[in-house]
Amino acid sequence: MIRREFLITGLTAGLAAPALAQGWSPTRSVRLIAPYAPGGGVDTSARLLAVPMTSSLGQSVVVENRGGAGGAIGAAEVARAAPDGLTVMIDALAHTVNPTLMRGLPFDYATAFTPISQVLVWPQIMIVPPNLPVRNLEEFVAYAKTRPGQLTYGSSGNATAAHLASALLLRRAGLEMTHVPYRGGAPALQDLVGGNLTFVFATVASALQLAQEGRVRALAVSSLTRLAALPDVATVAEQGFPNYELNEWNGLYGPAGLPAPMVARWYDAVKVALADPAVRGRLDALGAIPVGSAPEPFAAYVRQQREAMGALVRETGMELG
Structure with a gap:
């Protein structure tokens, strides 16, 4: 947990005394x-x-x-x-x-x-280990519904975009899974590649190469339009969740x-x-x-x-x- 004393002290330092406005000048x-x-x-x-x-x-x-x-x-x-x-x-x-x-x-x-x-x-990509027996979001939801509370998903931290995207999908799909927060996206991806997580949402920058190498399988993208780098991967919205975007x-x-x-x-x-x-x-x-x-x-x-x-x-x- 972020200690409130540290948070408030760090944020309030100098807040009551704003700096005097300085003129816009090419020398600054x-x-x-x-x-x-x-x-x-x-x-x-x-x-x-x-x-x-x-x-x-x-x-x-x-x-x-x-x-x-x-x-x-x-x-x-x-x-x-x-x-x-x-x-x-x-x-x-x-x-x-x-x-x-x-x-x-x-x-x-x-x-x-x-x-x-x-x-x-x-945009974020929903990825799973390549040995998970699902090829798309519909199969993933069906797989997860038979295992309520038994599966895990990772993220780059509590309340990050990856966590929010996952929580929104699980809520709309009516699924129950355990969230495993990490200190950054890299360790979450490492555990997914190692088969220790069921799925992760990750940015294209961090997950694209893994998907192209077959080390993970991309099931969906979080944007409303498909990605040029992964044209065959449908959006979450296309796969039964209209207007989903995160x-x-x-x-x-x-x-x-x-x-x-x-x-x-x-x-x-x-x-x-x-x-x-x-x-x-x-x-x-x-x-x-x-x-x-x-x-x-x-x-x-x-x-x-x-x-x-x-x-x-x-x-x-x-x-x-």
């Missing part, structure tokens, strides 16, 4: 906060975008990792920043989950940030009160970065889908996701663990 670098440890999907997204953003903004974009507390410590850093355009954050699905999971935060996720753009979507995704946010010209400037930088051929090539290789939505529809999407994810967390009784 801008901070792109990644509220997770280096090496993960958010960090990868941030570093891919930083170079083309530097060119389009005319200022150095510096990625700063502020990990801890499921992204909330980095989010607090942005919540207390001056709304001058010099500090923004790229956050994950957890941005819409944390408000329900965490109590006593010194900021409100709903009001502390200015949504700028949904940047990327990271992907990892990244969005760009500024502090609350970010002026419209700064919002527009960052949004334009997102569009330029996502149009860069080198960035697109790398995203294709990672299985990420560029979005670049405008601020208004993105804000509406964040509200919808906060409600939907909050309901799923409450209905399934998820905790941070």
